[in-house]
Amino acid sequence: MSLALVIGGGPAGLMAAERLAETGARVIVAEAKPSVARKLLMAGKSGLNLTKEEPFDRFLAAYAEAAPPLRPMLEAFGPQAVRDWVEGLGQDVFAGSTGRVFPKAMKASPLVRAWLARLAGLGVEIKPRWRWIGGAYRFDTPQGIQEVTPDVVVLACGGASWARLGSDGAWTALLEDVPLAPFQPANVGFRVAWSAHMRAHFGAPVKGVALIAGSVRSRGEVVISAEGLEGGGIYAVARALREGAPLHLDLMPDVTQAEIARKLARGHGKASVSNHLRKALGLDPVKRALLMEGAPRPLPEHLAPLVKALPLRLEGPRPMDEAISVAGGVRFAALDSGLMLRARPGVFVAGEMIDWEAPTGGYLLNACFATGRWAGEHAARFLRESG
Template identity: 65%
Template sequence: MSDALVIGAGPAGLMAAGELARAGLSVTVAEAKPSPARKFLMAGKSGLNLTKDEPFETFLNAFGSAAHTLRPMLSEFGPDEVKDWAEGLGQEVFTGSSGRVFPKAMKASPLLRSWLNQLGDLGVALRTRWRWMGGDDFDTPEGIVTLAPKVTVLACGGSSWSRLGSDGAWTGQFETDDLAPFKPANMGFVVGWSDHMARHFGSPVKNVLLKAGDTQVKGEFVISTRGVEGGGIYAVSAALREGAPLVLDLLPDLSVGQIRDRLAKRRVKESLSNALRKYLRLDPVKQALVMEFARPLPDDITPLLKAMPVRHQGPRPIDEAISTAGGLRFNALDEGLMLRDRPGWFACGEMLDWEAPTGGYLLTGCLATGRWAGRHAARWVQK
């Protein structure tokens, strides 16, 4: 028997479990997969981006329409607190030139091991291969198990990367009105490339300004066999998903006048590709993009270099997305993230209806909402 039950052993669930245990409650964490935090570990394979070191209001704005709701949670556990938390687990962190914060180990496994050891020392019991069936029932290797906790925190994840545990199956336990439909977030977009682009598959496109609707970001992305992906694309993916066109400024550090002045040096018989390389130092992958999207080439190519439309066929499938938008609506929850129609049941993490770009925002949001739900769940029991 446990005082508190947490369903889901991702970052949000583990954070909630720690808060409940520190409040003096006995805690069980039930995880459907054979091991905890699988998506967290996958994210850490390429360098675990913990948070973003920037002014709080700038950081908060990355959460879009959910920023107002998440403000109190992120105010209590924002970028500075995430850094302190990681270092408290024995993981030194550093801040890159972009403001992104990483553990010096550049992977998730050492941090997770330390975190799980800490939770174990607090008495948290982790049960793997326990799949939630609704209510207090779980399908386990030992058969159906029914628990009777005083409080439950749901941290079931979104609906992407289902093989790692976020399959969205939990939505069957809720009324449709309480749920916003899942949509892909932080995903790539499909482009039907011409044959000449094949040699550039896997190449990064660096130092570009990506624009989609009111959103714009300076960064980079990758040309893949299936389209475009990477940090710059993810940062504008929400606007692209909602129908905004994708436009690239291939030379964000040069003005229109400067580009025209440089191209004016082009000789009469000099090819455009040679001129782009020689006078604008446009690398081969950017030249290829010009040939892909700017044909037929106009006499004055400068405006297209500053605002080149990228034709795509929409987002990659939701299960390939890094995260999802949609989920449990905030109006189904009170200010402490407790379900209004289920006293003693709280929810947190990516199963809630919010989204944020990669770059540290997504993970910080999961940690902050997990901490908030865990603290309020503990207070609810104590009352």
């Protein structure tokens, strides 16, 4: 029986292992951490967004320049396939009003347990605390140095964020012959040097706003933290911000500037500016605080343009290890259409190791599943054709 080695026990690696085992290969999954799927389980604490239901062209567009190479993989294992696969593991799913798909359990642990049971039934061997250290697939393990001689390999070692969960990027030192794009934080918060008056709002959500970064506009919630801005709204424009676009907030995205100006023109008598904004526009305390933070001093006479496009000065992204995901990794040019490394026949790559990025909202996990399954399928084909 052919031996397939999968390095990395995240969603991409486990999906590759499942597909290889289904084709009859003996599969070993080497995982550096004490257990598999640690990042998936962490993501599941906030609901586990599995995929996104929307027209396929719109879904694909979320992957930007990586869309063409990813297209066949996402066509083969797209949103409906993800739903079917999850339900096949006995986990019911539902789509929210925005099309985001979640397990009804709203956590990852039941899904992971069912998945591991399926893999065990297929004969997949999981080796925890096996850290790849190079050579001909040598591993540092609790039993000492172990060496594996596989017939095919799938690398699914993750990106370079959340190192404590396994994605530390250390594998880059073991692929010196492979073209790599530098890692950069994606889906990450941004630092803001807040004034003292903002301290009262640390931890507060900002709802019903639009974020504008260059040509990118996002409707989404953000959270004010002591360090800056966090949350899905800022993640959606993180790439544009990372590339140098300034950030503006539209505090009333459903109201025109002209209407805002009309309401503000009624005058506020002896009321403070903050109270006038509350009474005339209905701005909550957090939005009023942001407006005072971003407005120039002295306050301009006309505030309507600032309500619609409030500038916030950012001081760069949070550290890469705090990012939900990263850009960078193995360039698509280094891979063939089956995700095999051109420089290393019989070695395939999947998941966040590859140079692609996408916003949160189901796109990240779907592409990890899809690339893992694609790599597993083509690794199995390699075994058949070489055996």
